[in-house]
Amino acid sequence: MEMEKYFRVDKLPHIWCPGCGHGSVMMSIVKGIDKMGWDPEKVTVVSGIGCSSRAPGYMNFNTLHTVHGRPIAFATGIKLANPELHVIVITGDGDGAAIGGNHLIHACRRNIGINVVLFNNQIYGMTSGQYSPMTPEGSMATTSPYGNIEPPFDLCELTRSAGANFVARGTVYHLPKLDSYIEKAFGKEGFSYVEAISQCPTYYGRRNKMKTPLEMLEWQKKNSIDIKKARDLDSEQLKGKIITGIFAERDDEEYTARYDQLIKSVQGGKE
Amino acid sequence: MEMEKYFRVDKLPHIWCPGCGHGSVMMSIVKGIDKMGWDPEKVTVVSGIGCSSRAPGYMNFNTLHTVHGRPIAFATGIKLANPELHVIVITGDGDGAAIGGNHLIHACRRNIGINVVLFNNQIYGMTSGQYSPMTPEGSMATTSPYGNIEPPFDLCELTRSAGANFVARGTVYHLPKLDSYIEKAFGKEGFSYVEAISQCPTYYGRRNKMKTPLEMLEWQKKNSIDIKKARDLDSEQLKGKIITGIFAERDDEEYTARYDQLIKSVQGGKE
Amino acid sequence: MTERVKLMQGNEACVEGALDAGVLFYAGYPITPSSEIAEEFAAKLPKVGGKFIQMEDEIASMGAVVGASLAGKKAVTATSGPGFSLKQEIIGFANMIEAPCVIMNVQRAGPSTGLPTSPAQGDVMQARWGTHGDHPALVLCPNSVTDAYLLSFQAVNWAERFRTPVILLLDETIGHLRERVILPRKDEMVITNRKQPHGAPGSFQPYDITDEDLIPPLPPYGGGYRFHTTGLYHDETGFPSNRPEVTSRLLNRLHEKIDKYKETLFLYETYGLRQANQLIISYGASARSAKAAWRIAREKGLLVGLLILKTIWPFPEEIVAQAGHDKNNIVVAEMNRGQLIGEVERVMDKRIPIRGAQRADGVLITPEQILAKLEGVN
Amino acid sequence: MTERVKLMQGNEACVEGALDAGVLFYAGYPITPSSEIAEEFAAKLPKVGGKFIQMEDEIASMGAVVGASLAGKKAVTATSGPGFSLKQEIIGFANMIEAPCVIMNVQRAGPSTGLPTSPAQGDVMQARWGTHGDHPALVLCPNSVTDAYLLSFQAVNWAERFRTPVILLLDETIGHLRERVILPRKDEMVITNRKQPHGAPGSFQPYDITDEDLIPPLPPYGGGYRFHTTGLYHDETGFPSNRPEVTSRLLNRLHEKIDKYKETLFLYETYGLRQANQLIISYGASARSAKAAWRIAREKGLLVGLLILKTIWPFPEEIVAQAGHDKNNIVVAEMNRGQLIGEVERVMDKRIPIRGAQRADGVLITPEQILAKLEGVN
């Protein structure tokens, strides 16, 4: 793959910390675009605010770095205004699951043709390490100095329930699988959600007894469990585990396609 | 049941239209409170904005009519500030599922001890009949003059996935069952969500070939299907149906109880 | 031409004006008293191949509108007080990234839920200062249904021309009023489209100002020019920078691109200014009452002038100063506890008495109230 | 007493001040440069039996704070520009229902994402006008870490006393600054608690003004008084009403309950005002540079006075007019493109030149910039 085709090489190296997993996930997305053979002119990458949301700046497409939590709303406008565009949203567990949770579930419900990739580092990186709605219970963070008492979301369950056409979770450790989920997601019409477990050694790792990026990858490896295996386990056994795999794969009609039909019928069927 | 104990009788009759289902649901809630034997002084009812959200004004407790979409946020503050209070949230499909969707799922996730009752009339009543995220596909509304093309949420699925301790859906037609769901919900520690299918003859009914409240009740009757039976049907067969019954019944630890433990441990275990 | 004489509601006229200006996208969330705008767009946009979407809230609506604008469509949203408050963050973003879009706010009485079906002009200062940080604002106030049509059309044009969010600030009275309108023929209306880049895509810098007008071109996504956009301070390439010379250059230009054209942006009406020793200043629905008060005062033989503002932000300092400097009484009529009067006070000399004819109880201000503030009325 | 001499950060001082004033509840959403406030509360509240919650966004945080306040706890939230914009709707609600609470906004450079870690004072007008509809505002600006402590304490007291949201408007410079602070002994600090009703619960009307102070008592939920609260216009019983006499009575009282006490609310410092023919006015971090400029100017023998405002809203009109009326040059130093200067212009006579020493590029304004606006500096 040619770097220049998809990256703004002059902007690299990226601002992410040494060993941050976000670089790996960004590459995974680019590989997905490459595999789809999409014309980069027709690709739009939208993000919110966060370390993860800085990714579009490095990616050589139409890129939009919006406000915290709302990239899916902007993306909805873009996709509906021009359904020809391939619209990818890059978001974080803060951006996408905390402040942006509502837009996420509504986009799932509408099943609008947007591909969301959520970089889940289980912490607010950009703001220096507060807990997020996906921080595991008991974890240390700057705003949970005595250990986090909030149960985290399983956002794959949630997006599936909300109606997304495709839902999967991978990890940076299991990178080739992550690549394949993203590729499948991009291949779907309709809304897709891929969650990539990424590592934030700087703010999550250091406070949670994983000083190096490697320890964090090790943790991903040890705690991941395939969704098929997970089905045989109860919620107690699954506590703290990362369930990976494909959660939903449907072919419900995409929203902008429906809208186009509506226009046709209102206009009296003229093409 | 003594009306005066639980209602502000001088405020009645309520402003709801003839045949509006909201009055029935409000009574169901009051019956639930009565059955629990809660001291009315310790009950706080919080709502957003909408026809449904006008209910607290008629109810003789501590009542708070907040802003559109955010009653659960206010309720979270109330419950956490004083866990002794029984905090009930009354919301609508606009208030709770459109603008307020995020607060709903986050409250489920935290499993905070709030009882949410969502009056689902499948339309924005207060603003005169725009479609909501729970309006059935194809329905007519002022903002879907050619029929609604958005698939509705199954909010019971969603709240279950998000972690609520108790989730159920009933209808005004099947009122005694609705009563029993609300009673069960109130009996749970932790977060509960009860969805009550209510009828809006004025804005939903008239536009959708159900001119009278009775036709709407008839529709509820005909389209409802018990969750146990629904399990044997596929999504095509379930399209447009109202699945009723209990979706989730768990006993995960309630949030403010966890917080109290945290305080104890921080303060060094002193009681 | 008679086809353009109609009975029309203010909210409907906003939609007609926007459609005639080429709007093809609407995202919104219903709220009284603006909902008819959404409803009209929902009915009419599909007919012209445009898109209407009801989003999950006002924030999402504002986001979708900016997104659609970047995708190349002229885009509008509408709301009222509570929703206007929610949109503020992204209005600031639109300002910063220079996304053309129109926000219609049909004012009702606030604060908070207030009086949802009652008229007010309580969001006048918010329309100027509602989002955080320094930013310019372009805000138009119609005082009739015809005005609603014309200013809506103008708002879309200016949004495109200046690459900026434009706020159309109605009030419940004008939004819900039905009246006889006489609209210009469509072929008399001049539509403005956003500037497009000319150079090679490779060398395109999205915030590079080659033209004197200080406004960078804006190609649509998918149109052959790839670029990056961020709400962070950014340089000409569109990428973030915190160098003080870059940040001050950007912020200055955002203001100057509008200040430079101020003179052409000031829309207003005047009545009997020359032969007057007193002046009434008003805007929006209040201007209707002001007009009546002015008429009655004139009938009584008082030398009163009337200045009706349609552009309220940027505030037409010179026009107000000019109209008021030789008067010995200025009455500012508005439906709030005194908002735009502060600007009048700011630009006028202290020796001229300035009085507010104000009303904020949910009732349209009356001509009598305004008359009472004039001198020599019995 | 030496125990109260400390090295403290501005954000930390806000937390200390609030805790000392009896705050037991914090809800917030992290944002630079305010996050340390959340972090400190997260660590300290459980120790005193209080509650900290990180909500899903700023809107929810604001809602939770108002909820907790009604449940009887003194409650605080903190944020910065983008989050402050989001909180506006519920700030208006808190105004309307008269819920005591404190909102801390540590300003960074806007608009939009702007410069998250750079100082600015761009939200000054927003703090006054950010929510829709007419409403009063009580806004305090600390210019040192000691001030941050004292004004935070004061803000909580005033919120409780006046049943109103109070805004503590910091900036990145003061929020992140660590300096030596000397705090009063705790037993010297007087805590204000909200007024409680006395009568029988049956006859309790939550908005009935029996006292001259215009402020109704506020019992906590569960405390034996049941009542209804709404963001709609409401009468003394708390239930909605759209009768003009009721709506105007409520809106007037909301303003008057603060206006009445204006004199006691104006906190400010003055330096060398008497022997001065020029005046510098400033607030917040800019006041630090203004103080330096004033010192240097004095050293140069210029007759310059300095007025540092700590209460910026309500705007201390008389104090500014008094300090400025006999000067022949007024310099308003602020980190924006001119916000509070508009108020100074409004209250001063046109013949006195008013100059802005302004900076909005993310860098702390320098003493030199301010000096340059004085007359007679070579």
Add this chain to the structure above:
Amino acid sequence: MPKKGKVEIKESWCKGCEICATFCPKKILGLRNDGKMEVKDPENCIACNQCVLRCPDYAIKVEVIENND
């Protein structure tokens, strides 16, 4: 032994939606000219309370009458 009931309609609260009438197994309720419900056939009430349960406006009360036979 079948119960008997005495139905009381609070006119100021009744909005005439006719829900009670439909659910009444004895069909003894009907709409008056002025849009309020009335008990057309008071004798036949069996105090089943369906109308009370169903009225969304709490406008109906049913008192069980002693059955003296």
Add this chain to the structure above:
Amino acid sequence: MPKKGKVEIKESWCKGCEICATFCPKKILGLRNDGKMEVKDPENCIACNQCVLRCPDYAIKVEVIENND
């Protein structure tokens, strides 16, 4: 026949996180004093591309060398 590879590290992009070294099956990569990676044992590279896949900073390229034997 086992492939051979030539590893090239783009120093200005490398942040020294050591992920590549860990995933390298031949353990030929190591941290230099200045915090950048270097190829300690270039001969042993088998062009498996693990380091390329794993480097979150895209700082490694591996060229497959013709295996001439």
Add this chain to the structure above:
Amino acid sequence: MARYEIRLSGAGGQGLILAGIILSEAVVRFTDKEVVQTQSYGPEARGGASKAEVIISDEEIDYPQVNKPDFLLALTQEAYNKYNRDLKEYGIMVVDERVDIAMRGGPTYVVPIQKLTQEKLGTRMVVNVVSLALFNKLHEVVETEKLREVVLERVPRGTEDLNKKALELGEELAENLNQYKIKSKEEEEEE
């Protein structure tokens, strides 16, 4: 016609707002007069009293609100109670026969509009169009056929015949209006 203020009031759902709009549209389309139309909004308008107001004038209409109606229609007691207060002293008042009214000076007509509508047309649904025609005939704002044109465009399909009959009934009532006139205070005193 100088500024003439009309207030049509009744219960929410009686269609008086539509009547106001139809009247205004007829004025715009078939006269050179200015017209503005306003109405009550909000949840209050749903169950209880509701009103539509129209101002017709030869001159520009600046202040757009009806403050002292020249004409008041009140179909229900609640509407009458709420909206009769500001009627001009010699303004015309038309009320349904079931409305209890206070004695007054101006021309006052108590008409069994609802009853006759029900009796003659078999439904009360078109009481708004009956009232509209009554008003129009009385004031001769536009010609009968013109009004009919607008009405037929605006009413739901399938109800055209019914509405035509409603128009006729309204005109008939207007023509016989004097029989419904009640004595004014003064007239009574004169007796």
Add this chain to the structure above:
Amino acid sequence: MARYEIRLSGAGGQGLILAGIILSEAVVRFTDKEVVQTQSYGPEARGGASKAEVIISDEEIDYPQVNKPDFLLALTQEAYNKYNRDLKEYGIMVVDERVDIAMRGGPTYVVPIQKLTQEKLGTRMVVNVVSLALFNKLHEVVETEKLREVVLERVPRGTEDLNKKALELGEELAENLNQYKIKSKEEEEEE
């Protein structure tokens, strides 16, 4: 001491911000001087150069920012490049030996701080405390024991011994600082 401005710079993660805070706290607790401390924030501070600044003064410190440091420490090239510009002409500069510097007038010391820290203490983690002690000894801001007291309160548990050694190393470097002095431009020119 009149206003004295100190800038400690290096790579993010080297702990210089903590060093700045410790210094400031020592001033507050053990002297009567005023002190303010600021630092670089944001993502920029994460990977690249980072700085902590302290102003110490006998008088009130109004303008709180360091504009022309009297003392600059630069542990990395990037920090030096970014932050050396405004150093006062005769301000003191201490840089790590691996930093390439331009010739200048004021007193300049090129010290192998990082290397010696690594060699003598077996880790570079405490290079911040070494630098802090060096600065403190040089300027005698507070007594050695006082500084140690604050350091030991602020560093992670279990690192006390290491930090004590770091303090000693820093002081030792300060005492021998002259051996690291390089010739100034002028001195060079004088030769």
